[in-house]
Amino acid sequence: MSESKAPNLIKEEMIEEGVHNYSTKRSYVSPTDQKVLDKLNWFQDQKLALMMHWGPYSQLGIVESWALSDADAEWSRHGVDWEVTGEAFKKEYFDLNKTFNPIRFQPEKWAAIAAEAGIRYFIFTTKHHDGFCMWDTQYSDYKISGEDCPFHKHRYADICAHLFEAFRKKGIGIAAYFSKADWHIDSYWSNRYERGCYQNRGPSYNPLENTEEWERFVRFTHNQILELGTKYGKIDIMWFDAGWVCKANNQDIRLGEIIDKVRTFQPGMLCADRTVGGAYENYVTPEQCVPEEPLGIPWESCITLGNSFAYAYSDTYKSAREVVLLLIDIVSKGGNLAINVAPQPDGRLPMEAITSLKGLGAWLKVNGEAIYGTxxxxxxxxxxxxxxxxxxxxxxxxxxxxxxxxxxxxxxxxxxxxxxxxxxxxxxxxxxxxxxxxxxxxxxxxxxxxxxxxxxxxxxx
Missing domain, CATH: 2.60.40.1180 (Golgi alpha-mannosidase II)
Known part of the structure; x- marks a missing residue:
């Protein structure tokens, strides 16, 4: 490969069929802020997180967001009658907000189940790549509290606010998952450019050639990050996905700039800028895998309890025994386990998942001394x-x-x-x-x- 293309290819190779690889110790930069170091020590004590991918896509039971990317169609559109171009399907996907109505959502019950399972921190998808916001953002109408979403009048309509508060009351830390890409906003994806409707993971244009458009997207992204970091209580971690949005790919959103600003309100808050390396990837995030050896740096494996990060009909779930053994394997190598449970479109957690979580908690209640804080x-x-x-x-x-x-x-x-x-x-x-x-x-x-x-x-x- 030529040197000019190497930086772009490096980041694309980190993500295959929606699954991220992970950074190594070589690219890790230890924080210098003592409050961040203290929070990293806290993070390494916790050992067990509950991760949740939830949004309008849950109604279809398909992979979250990825079917919108034409470049990822071959692997992500299985089971969908997406016709030749995919344009009709993409419109249907973006219209899912109009039918998303999880009226059986009970944040306190979720938090109680998590506490019984021995969960110590909670990673929730505030926004995936599709751009749908699970909080009452003032910067987008494509949100759970938007007027065209039937759930917007519900007392729990600001889902992030109610979830974060319910979990905090149980003593569980909060991590806000946020995709740096946004495939709904026209300052990132638009058919005004040369390739028309065909979209891939990155923006529809070259940010170096369309600086005003890119700056519009950066301002939008900074506003949303600041909103989450200042209006939704204590945030322990900001967990950033879409590692291809980075300086190496000419898609620099100047993440450090906004994180430093948020940390004036959230002292010591961790930043997980996954697959990017450097000063704002405070810990690394192997996905659907466990490293063979200790990594020598803080890390967390995000692994699904079922077969999918998003809710899938007729999914099968790992047993409590399997999850405990997974946790033991990870913790013995110095990592944390973020076990992903996908809620149903109606707002309930799958019963099979609850059974596994409760079994995990029963084992930890007796043996947690050998896990937490080690x-x-x-x-x-x-x-x-x-x-x-x-x-x-x-x-x-x-x-x-x-x-x-x-x-x-x-x-x-x-x-x-x-x-x-x-x-x-x-x-x-x-x-x-x-x-x-x-x-x-x-x-x-x-x-x-x-x-x-x-x-x-x-x-x-």
Missing amino acids: RVCKPYKKDGIAFTKKQDTVYAIESFEKVSHQVPSQVWIPYDGEVSNITLLESNERVIFEKKENGYQVQCPEHDGEAPVARVFCLTS
Whole structure:
């Protein structure tokens, strides 16, 4: 490839079929603001987030936003009769606001379920790439509180306001997901330019050649970010999607400028400018995957509880056991898990998802000490044991993938550090152990019945 095209291609390659890759330690810039560093320490203590993608697209049960991009049609328009050009479908998609009426939305119930699940912070899509705003923005009429949306007269019409308040009351932190792209506003997508109606992820024009139009879009974006950061209470994190909107692609929205301004109102607020690297990607965000090794920087894997980020009819959901094992894997490598649950178009959470979340919470209620507030501990994961550490205690976590697995009475813990006492976290019962080369042989009580999801050994010196 030529050098002139390399920057554009780099960012496009970070996103394949709507799934983002993630930045590496090489591009990470540690914050210098002590309040941001303190908030990063808070972030690394939390370990578990609830993420939600919700909007008018939920009515169709298709992937959020991406079917609007003609360049992404091949993978995103499955199951939709989108005819030859897709123009009729795109109009129908943009008109979904006129039928979106989630009258069974109960923010306090969502927050209560999240608290029972052991959730510590909440990532909500205030706006996806399609430009539909889930808050009462004054800068767009394409919003949940707009007059052409039937939900606009409901007492919960400003969805973000009510959700953020309900979750804060449960002691859960708030992260506002915001797409830097906006495929609805004409200062980003317009058919006035050379390619006409054909659209891809980026703007319809070259920002370097149409500076006034681009500046109009930047002002719009800054106004919306400032609105969320000043009128919706305490925001712990701003979580920015659409990594292709960046300086490398000549689509610089000067994010740092507006984040610095918001931080005068929200001291220490984290910024997750995903896949971009640099001073405003305070943590990185692997999507639908877990790194093989610790990354050495703050990170969070965003992974769906079902098969899709958006609500999908007849979706299948991970069991509570699967989610716990996923969480253990991530935390042992120093990361956080953001588990995505997509609400139904009527405003309820799917019952299968609620069952999994409650099972996750039941395990954390007993064993959360080995998860929350911990940091990585070598050898991380070895011989079927995952490790975490908090102060002077090392937690060795033995997992069982199936209820039918045998629960051994002798367990090998491959830990080299000095240990004087080992107890079972669930019962605080001391167990007999013998130090051997490169680890400890532990004698456990006999176990009857189904295998637990995981059992935790507390190692102290």
